[in-house]
Amino acid sequence: MSKAIEDYGFIGNLRSCALVGRDGSIDWLCLPRFDSDACFAALLGTGEHGRWLLAPAGEVRATSRRYLPGTPILETTFETAEGKASVTDFMPLGGGVDPDGRTGEVVRLVKGLEGRVEMTLELVLRFGYGRTVPWVRRRDYGLRAVAGPDAVEFVTPVRLRGEDMKTRADFAVETGESVPFTLSYHPSIDEPRFVDDREVLLQRTAGWWREWSERCTLPDPAPEPWREAVRRSLITLKAMSFEPTGGLVAAPTASLPEQLGGSRNWDYRYCWIRDATVTLYALVNSGYFEEAGAFRNWLLRAAAGDPGQMQIMYGLGGERRLTEVELPWLPGYAGSRPVRIGNGAHGQRQLDVFGELMDALHLARRSHLGPYKAAWRLQGVLLDQLGELWREPDEGIWEVRGGRRHFTYSKMMCWVAFDRGIKAVESFGLEGPVEDWKRSRDEIRADILARGYDAERNTLVQSYGSKALDASLLLAAEVGFLAADDRRYRGTVEAIERELLHEGFVRRYRTDEAEDGLSGEEGTFLVCSFWLADAYVLLGRLDDAIALFDRLLAVRNDLGLLAEEYDPKAGRQLGNFPQAFSHVGLVNTAHNLLRARGPARQRANHGALPQSSDASVQTEATEVEQD
Numbered sequence: 001m002s003k004a005i006e007d008y009g010f011i012g013n014l015r016s017c018a019l020v021g022r023d024g025s026i027d028w029l030c031l032p033r034f035d036s037d038a039c040f041a042a043l044l045g046t047g048e049h050g051r052w053l054l055a056p057a058g059e060v061r062a063t064s065r066r067y068l069p070g071t072p073i074l075e076t077t078f079e080t081a082e083g084k085a086s087v088t089d090f091m092p093l094g095g096g097v098d099p100d101g102r103t104g105e106v107v108r109l110v111k112g113l114e115g116r117v118e119m120t121l122e123l124v125l126r127f128g129y130g131r132t133v134p135w136v137r138r139r140d141y142g143l144r145a146v147a148g149p150d151a152v153e154f155v156t157p158v159r160l161r162g163e164d165m166k167t168r169a170d171f172a173v174e175t176g177e178s179v180p181f182t183l184s185y186h187p188s189i190d191e192p193r194f195v196d197d198r199e200v201l202l203q204r205t206a207g208w209w210r211e212w213s214e215r216c217t218l219p220d221p222a223p224e225p226w227r228e229a230v231r232r233s234l235i236t237l238k239a240m241s242f243e244p245t246g247g248l249v250a251a252p253t254a255s256l257p258e259q260l261g262g263s264r265n266w267d268y269r270y271c272w273i274r275d276a277t278v279t280l281y282a283l284v285n286s287g288y289f290e291e292a293g294a295f296r297n298w299l300l301r302a303a304a305g306d307p308g309q310m311q312i313m314y315g316l317g318g319e320r321r322l323t324e325v326e327l328p329w330l331p332g333y334a335g336s337r338p339v340r341i342g343n344g345a346h347g348q349r350q351l352d353v354f355g356e357l358m359d360a361l362h363l364a365r366r367s368h369l370g371p372y373k374a375a376w377r378l379q380g381v382l383l384d385q386l387g388e389l390w391r392e393p394d395e396g397i398w399e400v401r402g403g404r405r406h407f408t409y410s411k412m413m414c415w416v417a418f419d420r421g422i423k424a425v426e427s428f429g430l431e432g433p434v435e436d437w438k439r440s441r442d443e444i445r446a447d448i449l450a451r452g453y454d455a456e457r458n459t460l461v462q463s464y465g466s467k468a469l470d471a472s473l474l475l476a477a478e479v480g481f482l483a484a485d486d487r488r489y490r491g492t493v494e495a496i497e498r499e500l501l502h503e504g505f506v507r508r509y510r511t512d513e514a515e516d517g518l519s520g521e522e523g524t525f526l527v528c529s530f531w532l533a534d535a536y537v538l539l540g541r542l543d544d545a546i547a548l549f550d551r552l553l554a555v556r557n558d559l560g561l562l563a564e565e566y567d568p569k570a571g572r573q574l575g576n577f578p579q580a581f582s583h584v585g586l587v588n589t590a591h592n593l594l595r596a597r598g599p600a601r602q603r604a605n606h607g608a609l610p611q612s613s614d615a616s617v618q619t620e621a622t623e624v625e626q627d
């Protein structure tokens with residue numbers, strides 16, 4: 001039986017990550033990159049599809065876990081009748097570890113805390129998402145496993161044995177003892193990497209993360225639980241970035257379902273322009289400019305070329321072909337089939353991306369992320385294209401699979417695209433056909449208010465001519481399309497409260513009302529609930545905002561992690577995990593609550609932004625420009 005999604009912890013090395021169950025089993029690991037084939041895929045099947053268990057051999061009386069402060073280093077403590085032992089799990093980082101993203105390591109340290117604990121190990125390596133059994137050879141340091149392009153060295157002083165195509169071991173730890181394990185990946189054509197002393201790696205990795213997380217800036221006075229929640233979300237977002245290129249994944253998992261047993265199962269291990277740009281808001285507002293600069297440069301590389309061929313999402317290195325396929329040999333999380341990898345949405349038209357992109361580049365400029373003519377050139381070409389394109393139907397922010405429509409949010413973000421272009425000219429003295437852009441901006445606004453607004457119900461609607469509501473319209477004030485005190489904005493928020501709130505959390509739309517081309521239902525969408533809290537802040541309903549924010553914090557698992565969705569009836573997290581959108585929502589809402597001029601106001605260009613004085617970011621940007 002599948003563990004609950006919230007029973008997983010997440011460790012990562014800015015290249016990939018692993019999901020570690022509360023029971024001590026690593027059930028998801030893709031090496032060397034987030035989007036590589038999984039070598040442990042038990043998350044979407046059973047132990048036979050690959051996993052690495054390290055846990056007490058006998059009955060466990062109690063389990064507790066935590067992250068080492070300021071890091072994604074996970075410590076799980078097991079209590080048995082005989083004693084206590086902990087397992088510290090991490091993926092090493094810092095000190096020149098793997099600059100190209102070709103290798104990757106998982107380290108596990110078993111420590112005896114009290115008495116004597118008998119431990120068991122089961123290692124089931126199955127490359128190719130649970131299908132390929134490797135050729136395993138014993139070595140004096142442990143074992144080597146090879147399957148086609150992939151190779152793994154498993155390094156430990158513990159004596160291993162092979163059984164039923166699995167590797168097993170039994171050992172014991174006494175108080176004060178420590179037993180190390182390293183799983184080290186390298187391409188099979190390369191020589192194995194030298195495995196460093198695990199305690200040294202632990203100190204180095206912890207030091208790197210602590211130094212990073214201490215740079216987080218949050219307005220005072222922030223209640224400690226909020227501060228801690230924001231810090232954990234930022235660490236999680238950072239751990240979802242791919243350092244070699246600056247790309248950011250929407251989530252590090254594939255096919256965790258939006259409905260248990262359902263078919264809404266997607267692969268999120270890619271860079272969506274939309275998700276990545278909102279992540280930038282969270283990072284920049286919290287003082288992390290380097291990431292914003294790296295992402296901006298990733299974006300310029302990914303979108304380079306014919307702007308007519310720009311995609312809504314790319315691979316970590318800017319790859320364009322993300323073909324969606326099903327993996328029929330995997331039974332799926334809690335039987336949720338099909339299991340999909342790749343993502344068909346890469347071929348969709350989603351016009352909101354123009355607005356998100358223009359907004360992100362405007363944000364970068366306002367945050368003094370270096371001079372960059374290349375970015376302005378790209379912005380100009382995007383607006384040229386959008387001059388006519390905004391009139392077309394699209395698949396919308398929710399990537400529907402039931403055919404194109406005139407989505408109101410998409411049109412609104414086209415308005416944002418022209419608005420930010422105009423503001424860039426007006427505020428930064430840049431050149432552009434600003435009068436044409438103003439005409440487009442006015443025309444889009446009039447079009448939305450005529451066709452995307454239901455005057456009878458006083459609410460914006462999901463798409464032209466439809467009665468359905470959509471939670472994305474909560475952003476109308478945040479992006480500056482409507483003033484927060486505009487009665488049409490208030491009406492939209494109230495309609496969404498009436499029709500999309502479910503047990504205190506927000507659905508993105510009603511699947512029975514808005515045709516999305518998919519069968520089944522889904523949970524409430526967490527980022528939409530944060531957007532409602534932001535709307536409350538803008539409407540001056542601070543008590544409602546705080547109550548909703550606290551309700552959302554309570555949904556996080558014991559490690560502070562959030563999936564994409566939540567089923568309030570079952571009290572279960574749903575969808576890919578951890579999800580950037582949800583954590584971005586948390587960070588931005590905290591900022592909004594904490595300072596009068598938080599991101600919700602900044603986005604509409606009303607407020608001051610933190611500004612980068614980081615010379616390395618400026619230099620990098622200059623280099624891109626010279627290219």
Ligand SMILES: OC[C@H]1O[C@H](O[C@H]2O[C@H](CO)[C@@H](O)[C@H](O)[C@H]2O)[C@H](O)[C@@H](O)[C@@H]1O
Pocket residue numbers: 250266267268272274275343344345397398399400401581
């Ligand atoms: O709901 C159907 C779609 O679901 C996924 O898209 C969602 O996740 C994206 C990444 O976080 C997000 O950008 C998008 O707004 C969400 O709707 C899936 O990736 C799509 O393929 C699918 O059609």
